[in-house]
Amino acid sequence: MNEILNMIINTIKNMDVWAILDILVVSYVFFKGYMLIKETRAEQLLKGIGLILILIPISMLLKLNMLNFILNKTITIGVLSIIIIFQPEIRRALEHIGRSTFEDLHVIQDDVELENVITEIVTAVAAMAEERTGALIAIEQSTGLGEVIQNGTTLDAKVSSALLENIFVVNTPLHDGATIIKNDRIVASGCVLPLTNNNSINKKLGTRHRAAIGLSENSDALIIVVSEETGNISLAVNGRLTRNYDKDKLKSILLKIMRNRRDKRVKSYKEKVKIWMINLKSKK
Known part of the structure; x- marks a missing residue:
């Protein structure tokens, strides 16, 4: 000792x-x-x-x-x-x-276009919450969701509130699963997400909420959940679920997160390109 x-x-x-x-x-x-x-x-x-x-x-x-x-x-x-x-x-x-900014820099860089896409998503979510229609929407960020997209039905359609509401109509083929959005496109629906193994979460949360947390633990995606029982809107980010959003609050937080992440990725990409160009010139 x-x-x-x-x-x-x-x-x-x-x-x-x-x-x-x-x-x-x-x-x-x-x-x-x-x-x-x-x-x-x-x-x-x-x-x-x-x-x-x-x-x-x-x-x-x-x-x-x-x-x-x-x-x-x-x-x-x-x-x-x-x-x-x-x-x-x-x-x-x-x-x-x-996660690398070189993997996919095809993000929405125009603020007006980004706000329009989020407005369409939030409008659909608010309408489904009012009608108590269960929904699960994942917005892809820097981590690719290729594996998740492959197990669903490919759509490749422009994001619109009307289409999102139609996808989650009860007893339709694609309502029971997650819809994946990439930039301004709905790329797939009816996707199966990995469930969280976290046993400390509220036991009252259903499969949709557990699936949302599970995907957010394995990626940086933003996952929106509409409860079929209560109509409450929840958001899963980085393994954490926050609940009781209204239309304005959800739009505000989505815009804030996506703008911050986009700006960081673009800045990092430009810095890497600048360093690469300097190194290339020094070799010459």
């Missing part, structure tokens, strides 16, 4: 600016990693692994050889198990890191 304390004291004494910066960067990475798994089943599993890691040195100090042997073997075998168990979270993290 004294050796550990002396090692910590010596490390602190020998720290310089770069060591502090290194610690801050690592802390930030761990924080972002925790935010990605927060309120998911991975969080509980991570706590269990943390407990095992704490028990290993304690079992060594107390000379609990059998317990120490079991814990060490558990950690050794557990590496592969962690990859298998955490597969959805690992995939989500890699997708989050790997």
Whole structure:
């Protein structure tokens, strides 16, 4: 124990600016990693692994050889198990890191056009909420939804409130599923979305809400839900569901999020092109 304390004291004494910066960067990475798994089943599993890691040195100090042997073997075998168990979270993290502005910059850059598209969506949502028609609409952002689109029915139609309302009419072929919107086009309907594994969400929420949260956990899409039972409007973003929107509030938040994301992507794209051009000129 004294050796550990002396090692910590010596490390602190020998720290310089770069060591502090290194610690801050690592802390930030761990924080972002925790935010990605927060309120998911991975969080509980991570706590269990943390407990095992704490028990290993304690079992060594107390000379609990059998317990120490079991814990060490558990950690050794557990590496592969962690990859298998955490597969959805690992995939989500890699997708989050790997989102690139070069993948798809075909976003609506004109503010008037963007507002028109959102107005059509919100008008349809408000009308369906008033009639208590269940609906699930996903607006694609930088993360491609190709896998989701493939399991639905391709439409490729211009976004309009009338078409969206018709899609979700009860007992029609496409009403029971999600409609995917990309830029100003309705690309597919009747799509099946992945359900969330988060067991801490309200048990009263139905399949539509769980599907909305599930897709928002695996992508940066904006998912709108209209409850068939209550007519309440909800919005799922980054694994979180917020409820009780009215027409004006929904339009305002959608415009704010989509404009901010668009501006960041365009700015990042221009910066990357600028750096690429500078590097190209320097090589010449």
